[in-house]
Amino acid sequence: MSKKRVYTFGNGKAEGRADMKELLGGKGANLAEMNRIGVPVPPGFTITTDVCTEYNELGHEKVIELIKDEVEKAIAHVEKLTGTKFGDKNNPLLVSVRSGARASMPGMMDTILNLGLNDEVVEGMAKKTGNERFAWDSYRRFIQMYGDVVMGLKPESKEDSDPFEEIMEKVKEEKGIELDTEFTVDDLKGLVQKFKDAVKKRTGKDFPTDSYDQLWGAVAAVFDSWSNARAVYYRRLHGIPDEWGTAVNVQAMVFGNMGNTSATGVAFTRDAATGENIFNGEYLINAQGEDVVAGIRTPQEITLEGSRRWAKLQGISEEERASKFPSLEETMPELYKELFEVQRKLEEHYKDMQDLEFTIQEGKLWLLQTRNGKRTGAAMVKIAMDMYRDKFIDEKTALLRLEPAKLDELLHPVFDSTAIRSAKVLAKGLPASPGAATGQIVFFADEATKFEQTILVRTETSPEDLEGMNVARGILTARGGMTSHAAVVARGMGKCCVSGAGAVKLDYRARTMTIDGKVYKEGDWISLNGSTGEVYEGKVETRKPDMSGDFALIMELSDKFAKMSVRTNADSPNDAKVARDFGAKGIGLCRTEHMFFEGERIKAMREMILATTTEGRKKALAKLLPYQREDFEGIFEAMAGYGVTVRLLDPPLHEFVPHQQATQKALAEEIGVPIEQIRNTVAELEEFNPMLGHRGCRLGITYPEITEMQARAIIEAALNLKKKGVDARPEIMVPLVGTLKEFQLQAEIIHSTAKNVFEEKGDKIDYLVGTMIEIPRAALTADEIAKEADFFSFGTNDLTQMTFGYSRDDAGKFLPVYLDKGILKEDPFQVLDQRGVGQLVELGTKRGREAKKELKVGICGEHGGEPSSVEFCHRTGMDYVSCSPYRVPIARLAAAQAAAREQ
Ligand code: ADP
Ligand code: MG
Ligand code: MG
Numbered sequence: 001m002s003k004k005r006v007y008t009f010g011n012g013k014a015e016g017r018a019d020m021k022e023l024l025g026g027k028g029a030n031l032a033e034m035n036r037i038g039v040p041v042p043p044g045f046t047i048t049t050d051v052c053t054e055y056n057e058l059g060h061e062k063v064i065e066l067i068k069d070e071v072e073k074a075i076a077h078v079e080k081l082t083g084t085k086f087g088d089k090n091n092p093l094l095v096s097v098r099s100g101a102r103a104s105m106p107g108m109m110d111t112i113l114n115l116g117l118n119d120e121v122v123e124g125m126a127k128k129t130g131n132e133r134f135a136w137d138s139y140r141r142f143i144q145m146y147g148d149v150v151m152g153l154k155p156e157s158k159e160d161s162d163p164f165e166e167i168m169e170k171v172k173e174e175k176g177i178e179l180d181t182e183f184t185v186d187d188l189k190g191l192v193q194k195f196k197d198a199v200k201k202r203t204g205k206d207f208p209t210d211s212y213d214q215l216w217g218a219v220a221a222v223f224d225s226w227s228n229a230r231a232v233y234y235r236r237l238h239g240i241p242d243e244w245g246t247a248v249n250v251q252a253m254v255f256g257n258m259g260n261t262s263a264t265g266v267a268f269t270r271d272a273a274t275g276e277n278i279f280n281g282e283y284l285i286n287a288q289g290e291d292v293v294a295g296i297r298t299p300q301e302i303t304l305e306g307s308r309r310w311a312k313l314q315g316i317s318e319e320e321r322a323s324k325f326p327s328l329e330e331t332m333p334e335l336y337k338e339l340f341e342v343q344r345k346l347e348e349h350y351k352d353m354q355d356l357e358f359t360i361q362e363g364k365l366w367l368l369q370t371r372n373g374k375r376t377g378a379a380m381v382k383i384a385m386d387m388y389r390d391k392f393i394d395e396k397t398a399l400l401r402l403e404p405a406k407l408d409e410l411l412h413p414v415f416d417s418t419a420i421r422s423a424k425v426l427a428k429g430l431p432a433s434p435g436a437a438t439g440q441i442v443f444f445a446d447e448a449t450k451f452e453q454t455i456l457v458r459t460e461t462s463p464e465d466l467e468g469m470n471v472a473r474g475i476l477t478a479r480g481g482m483t484s485h486a487a488v489v490a491r492g493m494g495k496c497c498v499s500g501a502g503a504v505k506l507d508y509r510a511r512t513m514t515i516d517g518k519v520y521k522e523g524d525w526i527s528l529n530g531s532t533g534e535v536y537e538g539k540v541e542t543r544k545p546d547m548s549g550d551f552a553l554i555m556e557l558s559d560k561f562a563k564m565s566v567r568t569n570a571d572s573p574n575d576a577k578v579a580r581d582f583g584a585k586g587i588g589l590c591r592t593e594h595m596f597f598e599g600e601r602i603k604a605m606r607e608m609i610l611a612t613t614t615e616g617r618k619k620a621l622a623k624l625l626p627y628q629r630e631d632f633e634g635i636f637e638a639m640a641g642y643g644v645t646v647r648l649l650d651p652p653l654h655e656f657v658p659h660q661q662a663t664q665k666a667l668a669e670e671i672g673v674p675i676e677q678i679r680n681t682v683a684e685l686e687e688f689n690p691m692l693g694h695r696g697c698r699l700g701i702t703y704p705e706i707t708e709m710q711a712r713a714i715i716e717a718a719l720n721l722k723k724k725g726v727d728a729r730p731e732i733m734v735p736l737v738g739t740l741k742e743f744q745l746q747a748e749i750i751h752s753t754a755k756n757v758f759e760e761k762g763d764k765i766d767y768l769v770g771t772m773i774e775i776p777r778a779a780l781t782a783d784e785i786a787k788e789a790d791f792f793s794f795g796t797n798d799l800t801q802m803t804f805g806y807s808r809d810d811a812g813k814f815l816p817v818y819l820d821k822g823i824l825k826e827d828p829f830q831v832l833d834q835r836g837v838g839q840l841v842e843l844g845t846k847r848g849r850e851a852k853k854e855l856k857v858g859i860c861g862e863h864g865g866e867p868s869s870v871e872f873c874h875r876t877g878m879d880y881v882s883c884s885p886y887r888v889p890i891a892r893l894a895a896a897q898a899a900a901r902e903q
Contacts, residue, residue, distance in 0.1 A: 010043025025247030027100030044251030052245030275382025377409030413542035429501030432487035437474025588882020696736020779844035796861030
């Protein structure tokens with residue numbers, strides 16, 4: 001039997017299932033599932049994601065040939081269930097063509113509605129329904145969508161508006177009307193003609209009239225849209241592989257635009273911004289599809305409670321609300337009840353917050369989509385913990401529900417409550433995505449990097465704006481509701497967003513925003529509160545967020561599951577404290593180089609570098625010793641009771657010497673040597689390849705007195721603290737070791753220094769001496785090194801650099817191209833390359849532990865806070881990961897998930 005490429009659904013039956021997302025895409029799989037559980041869904045079929053891959057390989061013609069028979073059969077299936085015929089003049093079947101990838105990519109792919117209409121069929125539709133206006137409205141929409149998506153009639157430049165919208169605006173002006181619903185049948189007929197003329201003029205092609213031609217065109221357009229720039233960008237942003245492909249869903253149309261007993265809407269089973277367990281959503285009467293999300297008309301709230309809340313935020317009186325913007329609960333109470341039951345059923349079934357799309361056609365409810373709703377980090381946490389407390393899901397499920405990286409949103413500042421009270425509120429919109437944002441205004445997404453901190457201000461956003469939205473600190477839109485494109489995308493990104501701030505008037509050409517007569521220009525500062533919908537003038541101060549409640553519960557659950565502990569990379573007592581508050585159990589990497597830069601220290605450091613004799617160097621180092629000791633005392637104290645891994649001096653010395661004439665001169669005068677000598681030393685220190693040059697333990701080998709001074713400072717600091725009753729646990733780490741002998745020589749110095757200090761002070765402490773594994777040779781010879789070392793810490797920044805042969809400081813020139821061309825899937829400096837670098841980590845760990853069973857192993861590269869890399873570390877059997885302070889909670893959760901997945 002040949003491969004099955006088309007799966008049908010309808011009338012309570014389906015060939016697909018919810019767990020077939022890979023093949024049918026999320027939308028298709030859930031349309032099938034909804035049929036199976038008895039939710040009303042218009043019949044249709046799904047063309048698999050495999051066909052998308054075939055399309056990319058074989059091209060348009062061959063693929064249509066491959067699926068033609070199956071699609072025709074599936075159309076016949078839909079015809080039978082609906083009692084209509086595709087392309088028939090008198091009793092036509094109209095369909096929607098919808099994309100749907102495995103992971104939801106909202107608004108990334110374009111949907112075409114009302115496919116199957118032409119000049120004759122529209123007349124038949126009018127006759128059959130007795131609703132001429134509806135028929136022509138549908139036809140007008142179809143030409144518009146098809147013209148845009150399939151035939152490519154888009155705005156020509158960013159200042160231009162949509163060509164179809166422009167035509168409509170002109171007609172509205174001529175007629176003196178404002179809303180789409182005010183068009184007469186003749187207006188609509190006129191629009192259809194004008195639209196077709198515009199298509200012909202721009203593309204030179206006639207609008208297709210044959211329904212199958214229309215269908216194949218639409219199917220191909222969906223497949224093509226998988227490769228468009230914004231889809232590619234979205235995938236990169238969310239780590240979705242290019243090979244997955246999209247499915248195509250073809251589904252019988254139901255119509256929300258058949259008059260006042262028809263409507264369309266979207267709803268969430270819980271609040272996607274805050275996570276509260278409140279059913280909510282938006283709808284429009286006599287409207288179709290995208291009207292609600294597109295922000296063209298002001299959508300109304302589904303529930304009465306939500307409607308009242310909304311009116312209050314908008315400053316609309318109860319009378320005006322009830323008459324102009326009533327809720328679905330008020331306008332169609334029976335259907336509201338039905339919808340309420342359906343949403344409950346869906347949440348019970350999927351056991352997660354659902355984001356659903358529905359249409360009401362002449363008093364009958366149809367569901368068009370359901371999926372696990374996108375949500376903010378705060379909502380993600382609240383929903384998972386609520387469901388866990390309500391015993392709706394167990395603790396493991398709750399934990400695995402959480403996306404570690406999204407915890408980040410909860411860790412960042414919120415507006416300071418005093419600052420906010422005195423801030424001037426410019427406008428109020430909807431609290432579309434929480435957070436606090438301050439920045440300079442930009443009006444175009446591609447200009448979001450114009451200033452360091454920007455707020456993107458738009459009438460509404462569209463998928464083209466994705467990249468700019470991601471860069472901006474916050475997003476403000478004048479139109480659109482809680483389910484507008486801006487709101488949904490911002491929540492997905494965890495980005496602060498205020499939508500539908502009606503008082504904001506924009507002039508894109510002048511690049512200004514006007515609120516109550518006051519003009520704001522590009523570059524002016526504003527602040528947004530995404531939790532209240534308020535827009536403030538200027539910069540507003542922020543403060544630390546609250547870490548109790550649900551957040552604490554998650555951390556508690558995490559600790560229950562996690563096998564690895566989480567340390568932090570910290571070079572100062574303050575960083576150590578922040579990380580400790582986030583639950584860090586120790587420091588995995590304390591860099592010492594910055595300790596040589598501040599104030600007086602740099603002078604002594606330079607003196608040391610410039611010294612021509614060992615004696616001279618020792619004299620200078622003696623000046624540095626007290627500074628170092630003091631720094632270590634601060635850090636050890638902040639991490640009392642936990643191990644602190646201190647890395648000995650690592651960077652090449654030329655980073656410490658002055659390179660400018662003036663500073664060289666000043667230094668010469670200060671330490672009393674001729675400027676010539678300074679210049680010569682600087683020139684001598686110059687290296688062709690500093691990254692592979694005189695650095696790391698190579699410094700300590702050539703200048704043992706540096707290692708000696710550092711070891712002394714560390715041990716003395718620990719002993720001083722011991723006297724004060726503070727439990728300091730130093731772990732001294734030798735960087736950049738590639739051979740056993742290097743490590744041995746450095747360890748000898750450390751041990752003999754420690755011994756001397758112990759004798760001098762008449763006291764001792766425990767300390768460890770280990771090494772960073774960051775040179776491939778060290779990983780390969782880990783068995784030798786482990787015999788002498790107490791611990792290994794994988795320095796995956798350098799290890800990645802050396803394994804790939806990419807200089808991290810120069811990779812910016814080619815890495816973007818490599819990612820673009822698919823040579824690399826991810827930036828290996830952010831996401832550990834498990835396939836390559838990972839082998840060295842595994843091998844190093846294995847050989848190291850074979851030589852010494854109790855060898856402590858951790859990671860201290862940037863990867864230590866990246867969830868997929870943390871999971872890898874867990875599988876490798878590491879004792880801990882170490883990451884920057886703000887990533888500690890993320891790593892704790894990721895470590896717990898890795899362990900939970902194994903159970
Ligand atoms: P997206 O992935 O951008 O949400 P969809 O495929 O869900 O795109 O389509 C967008 C909207 O079009 C839906 O929310 C729904 O309102 C409308 N729509 C899609 N298919 C149909 C249909 N068969 N009948 C009526 N409306 C439809
Ligand atoms: Mg949808
Ligand atoms: Mg290194």
